[in-house]
Amino acid sequence: DTAVSQTPKYLVTQMGNDKSIKCEQNLGHDTMYWYKQDSKKFLKIMFSYNNKELIINETVPNRFSPKSPDKAHLNLHINSLELGDSAVYFCASSQGGSGYTFGSGTRLTVV
Amino acid sequence: GESVGLHLPTLSVQEGDNSIINCAYSNSASDYFIWYKQESGKGPQFIIDIRSNMDKRQGQRVTVLLNKTVKHLSLQIAATQPGDSAVYFCAVSGGSYIPTFGRGTSLIVHP
Numbered sequence: 001d002t003a004v005s006q007t008p009k010y011l012v013t014q015m016g017n018d019k020s021i022k023c024e025q026n027l028g029h030d031t032m033y034w035y036k037q038d039s040k041k042f043l044k045i046m047f048s049y050n051n052k053e054l055i056i057n058e059t060v061p062n063r064f065s066p067k068s069p070d071k072a073h074l075n076l077h078i079n080s081l082e083l084g085d086s087a088v089y090f091c092a093s094s095q096g097g098s099g100y101t102f103g104s105g106t107r108l109t110v111v
Numbered sequence: 112g113e114s115v116g117l118h119l120p121t122l123s124v125q126e127g128d129n130s131i132i133n134c135a136y137s138n139s140a141s142d143y144f145i146w147y148k149q150e151s152g153k154g155p156q157f158i159i160d161i162r163s164n165m166d167k168r169q170g171q172r173v174t175v176l177l178n179k180t181v182k183h184l185s186l187q188i189a190a191t192q193p194g195d196s197a198v199y200f201c202a203v204s205g206g207s208y209i210p211t212f213g214r215g216t217s218l219i220v221h222p
Contacts, residue, residue: 004154033209035212040214041149041198041214041215041217042212042214042215043155043200043212043215044212045209045210045211045212048209055209090154090155092154097143097204098143098160100145100157100202100210101157102147102154102155102156103154104152104153104154105152105153105154
């Protein structure tokens, strides 16, 4: 069983569209995250979320929003996609501050 | 805030050699340190971690050294194999539990 799974693996879309990336973890972890990895492999935290608290990286545009239907899921919604949003997006989870586990990534290409 | 940097963007070694990847961090309050390996097309995978109450921790063929005085940690890989070729990241976290990633070091192992 995949511990942290995200779909789709690849997403190609036009500028201005709205899209979502889904993430599910079966580890029973209490915290989930979204990271953005740019073309130079730099991993940047976007959101951290548990049942109690959403922490947003202040540099993330408000076109990006996390949605968590339950503690095992954290989906990423992106409105009005821009060329600069092209990147690989990783979902991750942890229990408290340890056991970080990443999904395999979603490569988003905006054309 | 925390800033994390790796000393070399690329490290080339011969198969069988030992590899050392270095990382520096800025926040003296950081207390949890993690090394990840990212293979092409995959998400970061946990390799080894260390907490600030230790200065050395060993795994299978890997050792992490932590020097809190100079805010430096390193990952040593013994008898490097072609399968070790990947991008390696250090991640550092403190009270917020959200790790800050350094820019990766690409390890290239020549047969």
